[in-house]
Amino acid sequence: MSTYTLRAKHRRSTLRTLAFLSPWLIGFSVFFAYPLLSTVYFSFMHYDGFKPPAWSGTKNWTYVFEHYPFFWPALRNTLWLVLVMVTLRVAFGLGVGLLITKIKTATGVFRTLFYLPYLAPPVAATMAFAFLLNPGTGPVNSLLEKTGLPAPGWFNDPAWSKPALTLLALWGIGDLMVIFMAALLDVPKEQYEAAELDGATPWQRFRYVTLPNISPIVMFAVVTGVIQTMQYYTQPLIAGKVASGVIQGAGTQFEPGYPDKSTLTLPQLVYNLGFQRFDYGSACVVALVLFALSMAFTALLMRRKGGLIQAGDR
Amino acid sequence: MTQLLDRPLESKAAPSPAQRTAHRRAFLEWIAIHSLGVAAALFFTLPFLFVFLTSLMSDSQALSRDLIPHTWEWDNYRRVFDTPGFLTWWRNTLFYAVLGTALTVVSSIPVAYALAKFRFRGRNLALMLVISMMMLPPQVIIIPMYLFWAKQLDLSGTLWPLIIPMAFGDAFSIFLLRQFLTTIPDEYLDAARVDGCGDLRTLLKVVLPMAKPGIAAVALFQFFYAWNDYFGPQIYASESPGAWTLSYGLESFKGAHHTDWNLTMAATVLVMAPVILVFFFAQKAFVEGVTLTGVKG
Numbered sequence: 168m169s170t171y172t173l174r175a176k177h178r179r180s181t182l183r184t185l186a187f188l189s190p191w192l193i194g195f196s197v198f199f200a201y202p203l204l205s206t207v208y209f210s211f212m213h214y215d216g217f218k219p220p221a222w223s224g225t226k227n228w229t230y231v232f233e234h235y236p237f238f239w240p241a242l243r244n245t246l247w248l249v250l251v252m253v254t255l256r257v258a259f260g261l262g263v264g265l266l267i268t269k270i271k272t273a274t275g276v277f278r279t280l281f282y283l284p285y286l287a288p289p290v291a292a293t294m295a296f297a298f299l300l301n302p303g304t305g306p307v308n309s310l311l312e313k314t315g316l317p318a319p320g321w322f323n324d325p326a327w328s329k330p331a332l333t334l335l336a337l338w339g340i341g342d343l344m345v346i347f348m349a350a351l352l353d354v355p356k357e358q359y360e361a362a363e364l365d366g367a368t369p370w371q372r373f374r375y376v377t378l379p380n381i382s383p384i385v386m387f388a389v390v391t392g393v394i395q396t397m398q399y400y401t402q403p404l405i406a407g408k409v410a411s412g413v414i415q416g417a418g419t420q421f422e423p424g425y426p427d428k429s430t431l432t433l434p435q436l437v438y439n440l441g442f443q444r445f446d447y448g449s450a451c452v453v454a455l456v457l458f459a460l461s462m463a464f465t466a467l468l469m470r471r472k473g474g475l476i477q478a479g480d481r
Numbered sequence: 482m483t484q485l486l487d488r489p490l491e492s493k494a495a496p497s498p499a500q501r502t503a504h505r506r507a508f509l510e511w512i513a514i515h516s517l518g519v520a521a522a523l524f525f526t527l528p529f530l531f532v533f534l535t536s537l538m539s540d541s542q543a544l545s546r547d548l549i550p551h552t553w554e555w556d557n558y559r560r561v562f563d564t565p566g567f568l569t570w571w572r573n574t575l576f577y578a579v580l581g582t583a584l585t586v587v588s589s590i591p592v593a594y595a596l597a598k599f600r601f602r603g604r605n606l607a608l609m610l611v612i613s614m615m616m617l618p619p620q621v622i623i624i625p626m627y628l629f630w631a632k633q634l635d636l637s638g639t640l641w642p643l644i645i646p647m648a649f650g651d652a653f654s655i656f657l658l659r660q661f662l663t664t665i666p667d668e669y670l671d672a673a674r675v676d677g678c679g680d681l682r683t684l685l686k687v688v689l690p691m692a693k694p695g696i697a698a699v700a701l702f703q704f705f706y707a708w709n710d711y712f713g714p715q716i717y718a719s720e721s722p723g724a725w726t727l728s729y730g731l732e733s734f735k736g737a738h739h740t741d742w743n744l745t746m747a748a749t750v751l752v753m754a755p756v757i758l759v760f761f762f763a764q765k766a767f768v769e770g771v772t773l774t775g776v777k778g
Binding site: 180181183184186187188190191193194195197198199201202203205206209216263266267269270271272277279280281283284286287288289290291292294295296298299304306309338394397398400401404405408409412433434437438441442447450451454455457458461462464465468469 | 532
């Protein structure tokens with residue numbers, strides 16, 4: 168009899184768990200598992216949305232890797248962004264975080280001002296930077312020329328478009344600043360005092376006390392930065408569109424990557440292939456590459472001790 | 482600093498040279514740090530200022546290199562509102578953001594609670610899947626999703642393909658809430674059970690009141706997400722301007738007012754302003770949320 172009630176209890180608790188999880192179980196199946204499998208399926212199909220899908224073997228794959236002119240430039244840009252943008256963002260975020268912990272007057276005001284740009288909607292922020300950095304009448308180049316410094320073409324120059332995007336990304340450093348600030352305030356005070364007694368210079372204190380204490384957060388910032396770079400879509404797209412001067416409206420076509428493919432990223436390729444060239448099969452190939460890269464770095468994030476952490480940034 | 486100022490340089494007992502150098506060093510450090518702070522503040526705020534100033538320039542002046550308006554054209558903002566569609570985009574954005582946020586919060590809370598407090602087989606697997614979903618770029622599954630909504634349910638040209646999925650839990654919100662709920666001590670739940678509360682009642686009467694800061698953070702993030710979303714409206718609504726949101730419409734606004742940077746910047750200000758206003762009202766919850774997700778594993 169007792170085994171019977173125990174089993175009933177167990178069944179009840181399973182049912183309860185399923186009931187609480189049910190929204191997500193449906194969401195997971197319909198909006199994650201099914202479309203993912205379907206993406207794999209379509210990557211082997213020729214499908215333009217009108218004629219029924221037809222088996223095409225690995226044709227889409229060879230097309231994307233060997234003939235699609237945007238794939239390798241997009242991958243190279245992603246690598247550039249990972250190496251330069253992510254590194255600079257982490258360094259700058261740490262720097263601003265350090266600065267804010269040292270500021271003792273009007274800290275709240277400074278913190279709010281530093282944080283605010285992070286909140287600017289991406290489209291609006293990119294639009295603002297396209298204006299600020301526009302080579303003709305933009306305030307930044309006006310100031311640069313007044314001071315006799317070279318005034319680059321920013322979003323209109325293939326060599327400067329990614330640095331301009333990096334500048335935009337550094338402007339919105341608020342998320343990393345808050346995370347680093349919290350980590351820095353958590354470093355035990357005694358360790359600093361001990362270092363000071365030992366006569367450590369400020370640099371030595373940073374190197375041997377601060378850095379070891381916050382290194383997990385640095386790691387976290389790097390990995391989430393890489394994952395965000397995989398998803399980098401709105402800013403490069405809008406920057407390219409605005410700088411190219413393409414008149415927008417419903418149904419207008421814009422070849423992404425202006426100027427000269429320098430702002431192409433992988434997510435833009437999915438849009439370009441699927442919704443501009445109506446080659447759903449090849450779009451799914453790029454989607455799977457994107458999936459593999461994102462999941463590899465996510466696994467890295469989860470393997471960390473105490474892992475299962477994620478940035479506040481969307 | 483106040484210490485430095487309170488202490489006159491010629492104190493009764495003359496300070497030793499060593500003390501004096503220490504003071505001077507502390508003072509110089511204060512100057513250095515705060516100058517850096519002001520420089521950084523300029524970097525973060527000047528873009529806003531230039532955008533705002535340009536939004537008030539006359540049409541012809543906006544084409545010049547001037548930084549400060551000669552005449553202050555507040556009328557520019559009325560012209561933006563008079564642009565066909567602008568109010569519709571505004572309404573659509575609010576609809577998407579408010580309804581989407583409400584659905585997300587309601588559907589994510591029970592899931593997060595189960596992941597935080599129930600013990601069951603496969604819990605870690607479920608959590609890992611939630612994290613994988615959270616890290617998934619939306620473009621990965623967009624082709625089948627688009628075919629599903631557009632070809633099978635005929636809902637393209639509306640925002641429903643973006644809103645309906647939010648009724649089935651959002652991975653990021655589930656994860657953030659779960660992180661928050663694990664910090665609630667089990668004793669509270671046990672006490673509620675002893676008092677005869679069922680699981681649902683415990684969740685509603687005991688857990689929810691304690692989880693308010695976490696819920697506020699999730700709601701804010703989701704609201705901002707919907708407000709900022711560009712890719713979603715681009716996929717589903719691009720062919721029907723009646724369904725555009727502000728983030729999507731702003732870009733076409735730039736297209737229509739090709740050289741009128743003043744109007745484009747006024748529209749930009751109007752897209753940024755609500756988000757920043759919301760932030761000022763809910764600053765604490767927001768910053769808490771960012772820290773929570775990042776640091777408190």
